[in-house]
Amino acid sequence: MKPILELKNLSVSYTPGKNAVDDVTTDIYPNTITAIMGPSGCGKSTLLRAINRMHDLYPHIRTTGEILLKGKNVLEMDAMKVRRLVGMVFQQPNPFPTMSIYDNVLAGYSLNGIRLKRREKDEIVEQSLKSVALWDEVKDVMSKRGSFLSGGQQQRLCIARTLAMRPEVLLMDEPTSALDPISTNKIEELLLELKKQFTIIVVTHNMSQAARISDNSMFMYLGELIEHGNTTQMFTKPKNKRTEEYLTGVFG
């Protein structure tokens, strides 16, 4: 199978000469969930945010190397286009407070100035909300503001908003760390369902979460990719000593 995403010698630095992500080369395959783990400050969020060019928003951050999405280097594409192809879900649920639930789902379209017919809108909203299992809960309160929902519902709304753009890859930066266990559970189940259609990369602090949902795992330490492989294998027989130490709680 061909990888959907290839990272080649990817480095990211906040201050010149000091790489927060250091020379990472690896492949990610379609319809898998990849968990990125590692201690705080190891560069896992920085790596994730490089993939959809979020670093472009901050001029002092430098990204070098290549990120190939289906063979095309995203670092050379138009950043707005990249972000439509590579969706992102954040740690804190961030629905747009001035928009209704309905408009939140369609925010990607309205923000890009794409006009849709009423019927298309209804269809996208219903389909996106159904795919995050939120439709039944909100179908009668569509005109309420996004901030009216609970934290877990808000996060699923944010996932729906991203899915509405039909991205190739879904990036998630600790998507459940601000949520209670029940909401976390729902999101995890959701991810297992979503990987049938999308490729998901999720940064997580929670090792058991990585073990539960991911097919492959990446372990990062001090900006370097230490190990990347099958999750079950990595959790039972890690190849690298530092991976083993991290997973067994010696440090982290």
Place this chain on the structure above:
Amino acid sequence: MKDKLFRFVLFFAALMILLLSAGIIYSLVSRSLDTFNEYGVWGFISNAEWDPRKATEEYGALSFIVGTLYTAFFALLICIPFSLSVALFNGEYFKGTKVASAVSSVVDLLAGIPSIVFGLWGFYSVRPIVIALGVNAQGFGIFLSSIVLAIMIIPYASSLSTEFISMVPNNMKEGAYSLGATRLEVIRRISFPTASSGIVAAYILALGRALGETMAVTMLIGNTDRIPSGLRGTGNTMASVIANQFGEADGLKLSSLIAIGLILFIITAIINLIAKMVMKRLSKV
């Protein structure tokens, strides 16, 4: 013991301020009673005639109320594009940079220039331009005073709007960027709507400043006691008519000027109250 004394001092100071405000209102009301008895409150407010000649003496505030609203709202209209640009520059595009702090200090400096200096500048520098533009022969009037007034209120409108725009949470903006939005769209659809009530409050406060501004307007508006004929016309605001005429006024005329002062006070108080209410609603969100 010391603690008790300190509390007493604080209490006394607070009470003095309350008494002082009450005293100002009392003297305004009591001295304007003659006028209100003569014409009735509504009769005074709705009458556009201002005729101090003893034989045909008659006083009404309408010309000045209209003049005030005219200049203040026109000034606000001129001020909006400039202060909004400053707010976006400082609160969004160059947030936290040296350029932004330089720009905001310069804008704040505008707030520190005395009104009379603005008046002089308007008189000698802006008036010739207004004449050259062919607005009217003398240059004086609503147009000239609104332009100068607009510059005077820019710092008030922009510094508060900057604050509210820079308060829009970063994760909200990143959420929009992550969906492929451009910076302009993020500003238009996320930053502005989120900060809108704060920005509205900023403009209401700026309007309050414009309504009460006296010296510069008095020097530039032309001082005619009629409802202004339009943007090109001359007129008087409530503040400028008081500044212009209180020195030689007595009897019913003085009482009428004080009544105008009372109305101006009430209008600005209401404007400030509305601004506070809008901001309170914002902080609840």
